[in-house]
Amino acid sequence: MGAFKMRGAANAILSLSKEERQRGVVTHSSGNFAQAVSLAAQKLGVKAYIVMPKNAPQVKKNAVKTYEGEIIECESTPQAREATANKIKEEKGASFLHPSNQDEVIYGNSTAAIELLEEQPNLDIILAPVGGGGLIAGTALAAHYFSKKCKVIGAEPKAVDDAYRSLISGKIETNTTFATIADGLRTHLGDRNFPIIQKHVEKIICVEENEIIKAMQLIWERMKIIVEPSSAVAFAAVLKNKEEFATKNIGIIISGGNVDVKNLPF
Amino acid sequence: MGAFKMRGAANAILSLSKEERQRGVVTHSSGNFAQAVSLAAQKLGVKAYIVMPKNAPQVKKNAVKTYEGEIIECESTPQAREATANKIKEEKGASFLHPSNQDEVIYGNSTAAIELLEEQPNLDIILAPVGGGGLIAGTALAAHYFSKKCKVIGAEPKAVDDAYRSLISGKIETNTTFATIADGLRTHLGDRNFPIIQKHVEKIICVEENEIIKAMQLIWERMKIIVEPSSAVAFAAVLKNKEEFATKNIGIIISGGNVDVKNLPF
Numbered sequence: 001m002g003a004f005k006m007r008g009a010a011n012a013i014l015s016l017s018k019e020e021r022q023r024g025v026v027t028h029s030s031g032n033f034a035q036a037v038s039l040a041a042q043k044l045g046v047k048a049y050i051v052m053p054k055n056a057p058q059v060k061k062n063a064v065k066t067y068e069g070e071i072i073e074c075e076s077t078p079q080a081r082e083a084t085a086n087k088i089k090e091e092k093g094a095s096f097l098h099p100s101n102q103d104e105v106i107y108g109n110s111t112a113a114i115e116l117l118e119e120q121p122n123l124d125i126i127l128a129p130v131g132g133g134g135l136i137a138g139t140a141l142a143a144h145y146f147s148k149k150c151k152v153i154g155a156e157p158k159a160v161d162d163a164y165r166s167l168i169s170g171k172i173e174t175n176t177t178f179a180t181i182a183d184g185l186r187t188h189l190g191d192r193n194f195p196i197i198q199k200h201v202e203k204i205i206c207v208e209e210n211e212i213i214k215a216m217q218l219i220w221e222r223m224k225i226i227v228e229p230s231s232a233v234a235f236a237a238v239l240k241n242k243e244e245f246a247t248k249n250i251g252i253i254i255s256g257g258n259v260d261v262k263n264l265p266f
Numbered sequence: 267m268g269a270f271k272m273r274g275a276a277n278a279i280l281s282l283s284k285e286e287r288q289r290g291v292v293t294h295s296s297g298n299f300a301q302a303v304s305l306a307a308q309k310l311g312v313k314a315y316i317v318m319p320k321n322a323p324q325v326k327k328n329a330v331k332t333y334e335g336e337i338i339e340c341e342s343t344p345q346a347r348e349a350t351a352n353k354i355k356e357e358k359g360a361s362f363l364h365p366s367n368q369d370e371v372i373y374g375n376s377t378a379a380i381e382l383l384e385e386q387p388n389l390d391i392i393l394a395p396v397g398g399g400g401l402i403a404g405t406a407l408a409a410h411y412f413s414k415k416c417k418v419i420g421a422e423p424k425a426v427d428d429a430y431r432s433l434i435s436g437k438i439e440t441n442t443t444f445a446t447i448a449d450g451l452r453t454h455l456g457d458r459n460f461p462i463i464q465k466h467v468e469k470i471i472c473v474e475e476n477e478i479i480k481a482m483q484l485i486w487e488r489m490k491i492i493v494e495p496s497s498a499v500a501f502a503a504v505l506k507n508k509e510e511f512a513t514k515n516i517g518i519i520i521s522g523g524n525v526d527v528k529n530l531p532f
Contacts, residue, residue, distance in 0.1 A: 002488075059487065063487070066488075221325065221329070225491065226486055226490040226491065226492055257490035261530065266527060266528055
């Protein structure tokens with residue numbers, strides 16, 4: 001379905017017992033994880049319940065329906081999403097899958113960097129965007145266990161720099177605004193991934209909104225890949241710090257194209 | 267640079283002698299072939315002169331400049347383009363490369379279908395768009411020589427159905443209008459590729475403008491690949507004839523993303 005979330009979702013469902021799979025899985029997401037769970041579940045013959053805010057864009061609902069996920073609508077608040085997911089968990093016995101703060105999801109995500117390191121074992125640095133922390137934690141584990149020298153750097157929009165501040169303060173910080181175009185990165189770190197990030201991520205680079213849009217457009221125009229703003233954040237961090245990265249072998253995880261092509265920022 | 271034209275351009279330059287390479291290459295194109303010649307020449311240490319109409323979009327000029335092609339501007343008529351290219355050919359001794367009607371370009375293009383058949387030897391049909399005829403001719407040669415059963419079908423916008431009419435009349439037909447969004451397919455067949463197409467292409471399917479746009483949007487949204495309208499024409503032909511293709515193993519050549527992302531048809 002076009003994003004790394006497929007890796008985490010597939011690994012999480014594959015980690016369930018036969019009995020658990022028969023009762024289905026549930027998640028709350030209106031983004032890539034919703035599509036990933038739907039498609040992974042479909043491929044494995046598992047029922048997927050997707051809790052989504054009523055006001056989620058139709059294009060995102062359609063994508064979930066294509067993959068046969070059952071959408072359950074709720075109000076557009078974190079409380080409503082969690083309550084609705086919990087209700088389905090209890091009523092159907094479905095297993096809850098978290099988009100970023102669950103070991104099996106983190107391990108699944110790590111395969112992106114593992115495969116990158118298999119192809120390019122000489123990397124000095126891998127950069128990945130930081131939202132809920134599931135990708136950067138998986139990437140950090142991959143670099144730690146599958147490379148002797150590769151460091152991992154996160155990239156985050158300045159407007160939602162909770163991970164940047166969390167690494168400084170030593171505890172999970174939150175954002176008071178969500179004013180970033182990188183809608184996949186408006187989430188906070190969790191208790192499963194934050195300790196991994198603290199231990200294995202070198203640092204986090206923050207980028208401005210216009211830098212994200214510029215990086216996104218450059219990827220579209222030159223690589224011909226449809227990436228959403230969230231996916232362009234790590235590349236934006238490299239463009240912003242050319243001197244720092246000029247002499248290094250750099251890998252960048254670019255993933256996720258959940259974008260409304262009728263409503264683009266350029 | 268994101269399109270099959272790279273294959274033809276690279277093969278054509280690689281087919282030149284050392285002396286010819288030293289004098290450079292010249293082509294007239296404002297599209298993918300301009301970028302392909304520029305990049306292939308840059309990689310092989312060859313000078314590339316690109317003749318382009320004055321009014322070509324800046325985004326296309328910039329792409330050529332990125333690949334170190336030297337742009338020579340001319341008036342926006344076929345006559346002016348040919349005259350300007352001929353002048354450079356004479357002045358610099360540069361070898362002229364034709365975007366579609368040259369054997370080395372056709373052979374280079376054929377590698378797309380050869381690689382597809384290596385991966386999927388069981389294909390019944392390969393579809394490709396038809397513009398100048400360089401891709402469909404190469405594809406037809408590939409299927410003829412590298413598969414026992416694979417047939418090749420071309421796809422063309424109804425608005426510029428010169429190839430469709432040429433196959434019926436047995437001679438190269440031209441268009442009186444160019445009113446298609448598939449700007450890469452506004453060109454005519456040539457004397458090198460038409461005989462190959464006559465001999466080895468099963469038929470040509472024509473599609474409407476709205477079918478092209480719909481197919482393009484579906485590729486963007488589901489495959490996350492930036493394709494230009496011309497690239498979506500073959501997929502549009504399949505969507506239009508689902509029953510005909512339903513029980514067959516189908517390969518579709520999707521290539522070319524030379525699109526102004528600030529000016530999209532959806």
